Amino acid sequence: MRVLRLLALLAGLCWLFTPLAVAAPAVTVEPNTINVGIDFTGAQTTVKGTVPEGAQVIIKASAPGHPIGLSKKGRVGGLWMTVESVTVDGMPGFYQVLTSAELSAMPPEVVREAGVDPDFAALTAMARVTAKHEEQTVVLEAAAAEDYARGLIDINRQKGLYSIREGAVSVNGDRFEAVLDIPAAVPRGDIKIEVLAVGPDGTVSALEPQVLKVASIGLVKGLGEMARTNPVAYGLLAVAIALTTGLVIANLFKYLQKLIFKDEGVSAHH
Amino acid sequence: MEIYLPIAGMPVNVFLILGLGALVGVLSGLFGVGGGFLLTPLLIFAGIPPAVAAASDTNQIVAASASGALAHKRLGNVDVKMGIIYLIGGVLGGTAGAQLVRVLRGVGNYDVTMKIVYVIMLTLVGGFMLIESINALRGKKKEADPNKPSAFKRFVQRLPLQTDFKVSGVRTSIIFVVGLGFVVGVLAALLGVGGGFITMPAMIYLLGMPTIVAIGTDLFQIVFTSMNVTIQQAIANHTVDVVLAILLFCGSTIGAQFGARFSKRFRGEQLRIILAAIVLCVMAKLVFDLVTTPESLITLTAGKGGH
Incomplete structure (x- = not known):
């Protein structure tokens, strides 16, 4: 047992010191x-x-990279709109x-x-x-x-x-x-x-x-992932946040107006 | 100070967004309009992708209309029957609209379509306001003959499913109300607007509803239509940036306070000429963007690939 333990210790030491042995x-x-x-x-x-x-x-x-959708604009009746859509892969x-x-x-x-x-x-x-032409995927020629x-x-x-x-x-x-x-x-x-x-x-x-x-990280990660993986929950959350913020801030402003102007405030719709 | 928008995937200047919100807030306080129809184009001019601008603006409208709707409900200014029938169309239209946005983005033509629809809407709204307020300033009054309803009114009166709306004191067809709601719902999704510029004239001039009930009922339907469109956009297009929406709302709330106070110092017609001029300027900038040769002919197709 003692030999084994010693061996294990040696092995551990070797492992510990290996990184030091080679150059950083x-x-x-x-x-x-x-x-x-x-x-x-x-x-x-x-x-x-x-x-x-x-x-x-x-x-x-x-x-x-991921496959990227690209659009080519062309003049249609004086306006610039997409005349061809392609997918670029491999970049x-x-x-x-x-x-x-x-x-x-x-x-x-x-x-x-x-x-x-x-x-x-x-x-x-x-x-x-x-490019997709009538449900068929066509590989574009080189030029x-x-x-x-x-x-x-x-x-x-x-x-x-x-x-x-x-x-x-x-x-x-x-x-x-x-x-x-x-x-x-x-x-x-x-x-x-x-x-x-x-x-x-x-x-x-x-x-x-x-x-x-x-x-x-943080909010970018949380909201970004939720929007992608659970869009229904994200949509509901966006609505809930908007409703809460809307009501809280509107009441806050009414309160502030009473405090500052000593009046009932002005409604946005009057 | 910059803030990274999680869904738009780009940093923006906080003060620029608050400022745009405030600008539109001042206008909405001044004129008593929602201002969504100005906010989306302004966000696009600021470099926010059009689809994110529209969907986040809708999210912002939920916040902006909630307290007003609640207040009008308490005061009894909401025709709930009208509002709910309107919402049947509004919810269907908003859901269809979000799908339309998805299809248009897939083929790379959402941006140009929404800009064209915007140009049409802003031209009609701005042009109508301008003519009306110039006539009002000249002292001309529109000669409306109540005994001779317009062809459109007579058409609505002949539609089936005529119903009484007691709170509004009007009788009209359910089909017309649902249809109107549907059109406004589609526009809400396509453009990121509340649609007050269509709902209000339709309710007041076509249906003959009292102005205050029209305002209350419009706000009531806007809250639910925008809630639905927000959720539909999140599902179909992943374009709702709630951080952007809240920033815009904070800016517009502050702006609206100032706007409402300024409005007491001006005459209504003068105000409407200014608003008409602003609307027409935004329209002109959109037309300019549509017809000038883009910097690059090859662009990313929104909603495909990306990170």
Whole structure:
């Protein structure tokens, strides 16, 4: 028994000290959780770590996307309305690339392989665009599909979800550091953060990827989840809140008016 | 100070929303109108997605009309029989309207449809008010001949299911009342309005109800129609942002207090010209948005995908 216990203790000690034995993870994300609460207006997170000296750094932060509905507007009788609706699948929900140097200064094959071209070519290639024609799903041909993929890229760039920021990573000796801007429209879920170190000779080494968690909290989480999973209860709650607030505030104002103006107040409908 | 709207999924400036609420509140206090028909377009101009703007405005109307309806009920100004028959149409219309919104959003044409309907409504309301108040200022009185009812009135009188409404002191067809409620219910869901600008003239001019009973009965039906539309929108479209609704309501309540006090200093006709001008300006901005080339021809289809 004693031997067993000793062994167990040793095993425990080994387990405890293992993390100290290897070097700290080469990449840290601080903070590594983004909370979307009622006061959320966007956030920033710092990505830093160590790379071999003299290396250039590419940071790619991406999150998987959902199928997105897109509409194409056209002029119908002088008015702009939707003339075609499609669904775009396969595009990320979040895609930011930060580099320590101009992408043009990096080996083209590295840029291509990492899928970080300045014009998001890697993303348009991933897009699968389908339209429904009389209950049949039709995959759009390349040129038309690219139009929509470009449109979605523009929308996501405007929302701050997609960006390519050349020179946004600062490298000092073997240390690198960059600040990711997380916009208010950020999708909930995990954002994968990958770091590539590009040596002066063009050799590429990938550092261990990290995860940035984006989660709703508090009222945003409670109301958002309820509205999605139990819309009837949410609707009833919205009505109950409105009725209560309406009656309480109306009475409060009547009371205040009596207090301040010494009159019965003015009804909104008179 | 920014606040993140849980359903709209975007941060907004609290003071901007309170301010819009207050602006519409001042107008409703000044003119004695609900103001929902101005609030939805103003929210759209402020960048709130049209479907969220309309549904949250409906939610706000529940809060805004509750105490007024209760007060009028206590004073005996509500024709409950009329109100309930009206509500049969209102509830059916609101439910159908929320489904219509869902279908239109699915094909990506809700925004343009609601803006077109808004332009029509605002043109009629604004134009009518403007002409009427200009005539009133000139001292002209509309020559109404009580012995010669309009063609529409005669049509309503010929409809089956004629019933007496004792509180209002009128006799009309149940079909007409239900039909009117249905139209207002559909508009309530499509536009996020209470529909007072249709209900009031219809009750006063077409049915001949006393103004105070028309006001009480309209408020009574608005509370229940908006409650139903809020729930239907939550189910069909997930577009009711209760945080946005409460902010708007707080703003409009404060605004209404000032509006009601200002209104004593102006003549009714002058007030109506100002309101008509505001309504027509909002209409013009909507027309401008409809005909100008959008910044991007490819847009997100609301109600599909997203986060």
